[in-house]
Each structure stands twice: as C-alpha cells, then as structure tokens.
Amino acid sequence: DQQVKQNSPSLSVQEGRISILNCDYTNSMFDYFLWYKKYPAEGPTFLISISSIKDKNEDGRFTVFLNKSAKHLSLHIVPSQPGDSAVYFCAARTGYQKVTFGTGTKLQVIP
Amino acid sequence: GAGVSQSPRYKVAKRGQDVALRCDPISGHVSLFWYQQALGQGPEFLTYFQNEAQLDKSGLPSDRFFAERPEGSVSTLKIQRTQQEDSAVYLCASSLDGEGSNQPQHFGDGTRLSIL
Incomplete structure (x- = not known):
C-alpha cells in the first residue's frame, strides 16, 4: 500500500525554466510534508517542508x-x-516523526 | 563531524552471516531513525529511537533485525542470518527534537549492503 505516490519517475527541464514535481498521498492523517533531494551515493538532503495547515511555503527558488x-x-x-x-x-509524516517516502522523481536540468 | 556518519559505506556478506551497521548521529540529536532503501524505491522506515528508548520498531521486517542505541547517541543495526533480500542501502537519520517536533531529519550517506 503506497501511501505516498510520485507517478513520474523522471522529468527533463531546460535550464532557466520551471520544474514541477508532483506527489499524491492517500493517508488523510498526514500532518506534515517534506521534500528531499538526493544525489547518487549520498543520503537524502532536506529541501523544504509544509505543515498541513498551510497551502504554500516558499524558500528561495523552491516553493511547495x-x-x-x-x-x-x-x-x-x-x-x-x-x-x-x-x-x-x-x-509525509503523521504524529511523531515516522516519515513515509514516495518512490522519487529523477530531475534532469538540461543546460 | 557536522553530519550523520554511517559505517561501513559498503558491506558484502555471504548469505547466513551476521552484519552490524553503525550510525553516529549529529551530536545532541534526540531522535534517530533507520530506513531501508531498495533499488529504485524510496526509503522505508525500520525503527525509531528517542534518546536510548526504542519507541517504534514496527518497520523491522523480521526478528533477524535488531537495533540498539544504548547510550542515546551511536546506534547499531544488526542483521542476523542475512538473506539475499536484505540487500539494500540502509540509511540512518537524526533530528534535534523528539516527538511532535517539526525539525527535519538529517540523513547519513548510508551503508550499501550486498548479500551474496
């Protein structure tokens, strides 16, 4: 049962354009959502988050x-x-901090 | 160091051997998590510690998996009688605060385990 779904395994975007990565979830109890970025052979790095009481959060070039x-x-x-x-x-997270991850979207930005 | 440190980075073991994976969280971080990431998948939760207390082990796939954090800092994930399906990247993460906190989890670079 995949509670967090990223239906696009990959995305290619031209440098300077907008990248839009999508995510769907099924558990209405999730109260906090996060995006992580991962380079090969490294662990995920926290990027940006949003509480379920908000509809937008912006940090520089990144908006959720x-x-x-x-x-x-x-x-x-x-x-x-x-x-x-x-x-x-x-x-996504519910309660304390147990986090459920999607399967990831590989973004390629073409120079 | 400043980040979460995991060792070894790579581990190859024969089926049936026991392995131990180490995690050094960021100093002062209360919460520590272990995740398993199979190829092409997202990380999947294994277990959670708040200081030395293991508060959630619901993600451990079998009783061959055991984790401990005896002094509330370094943690070890042990897998007994390894099977080929245990082959994965094992990620450790820590966060500053405990339950209910919005502090993000900081991940180590993982241990890639290969069972032959």
Whole structure:
C-alpha cells in the first residue's frame, strides 16, 4: 500500500525554466510534508517542508504547494539550474516523526 | 563531524552471516531513525529511537533485525542470518527534537549492503 505516490519517475527541464514535481498521498492523517533531494551515493538532503495547515511555503527558488482536498502536493523550482539535477523524494509524516517516502522523481536540468 | 556518519559505506556478506551497521548521529540529536532503501524505491522506515528508548520498531521486517542505541547517541543495526533480500542501502537519520517536533531529519550517506 503506497501511501505516498510520485507517478513520474523522471522529468527533463531546460535550464532557466520551471520544474514541477508532483506527489499524491492517500493517508488523510498526514500532518506534515517534506521534500528531499538526493544525489547518487549520498543520503537524502532536506529541501523544504509544509505543515498541513498551510497551502504554500516558499524558500528561495523552491516553493511547495499543498492541496489537502485533492491530497496533492507539488514542488516548484524556478529558475531550474543544472545543479538541481537529482532524485527528489516527496515524504509525509503523521504524529511523531515516522516519515513515509514516495518512490522519487529523477530531475534532469538540461543546460 | 557536522553530519550523520554511517559505517561501513559498503558491506558484502555471504548469505547466513551476521552484519552490524553503525550510525553516529549529529551530536545532541534526540531522535534517530533507520530506513531501508531498495533499488529504485524510496526509503522505508525500520525503527525509531528517542534518546536510548526504542519507541517504534514496527518497520523491522523480521526478528533477524535488531537495533540498539544504548547510550542515546551511536546506534547499531544488526542483521542476523542475512538473506539475499536484505540487500539494500540502509540509511540512518537524526533530528534535534523528539516527538511532535517539526525539525527535519538529517540523513547519513548510508551503508550499501550486498548479500551474496
């Protein structure tokens, strides 16, 4: 039972354009959502998060949007840079801090 | 060091051997987590410690898996009688606060375990 789903395994975007990564979840008890970025042979690195009481959180080039009624969140990166090329994991949490991850989306930013 | 440190980075073992994986969390971090990441998948939760107390071990796949954090800092994940399906990257993460905190988890680079 995949409670956090990232249906696009990969995405290619031109440098300078917007990257939009999508994530759907099924557990309405999730109260906190996170995005992690992962380079090969490294552990995931925290990128940005959003509480379930908000619908948007922005940090520099990164913005996360949450649509609770649709159980959907998205990560926008603008402008995209080649260094953003990595695997992005959507994650969600309920209660303490047990985090459920999606399967990841590999982003390639083309120079 | 400043980050979460895991050792060894790579471990190859024969089926049936026991292995021990080590995690040094960020100093002062209360919470410690272990995850298992299979190829092409996201990390999956194994177990959670708050200081030395193991508060959740619901993700451990079998009784061959055992984790401890006896002094509330370094943690060891032990797998007994390894099987080929145990082959994965094992990730450790720590966070500053305990239950209910919005502090993000900081991950180590993982131990890649290969069972032959």
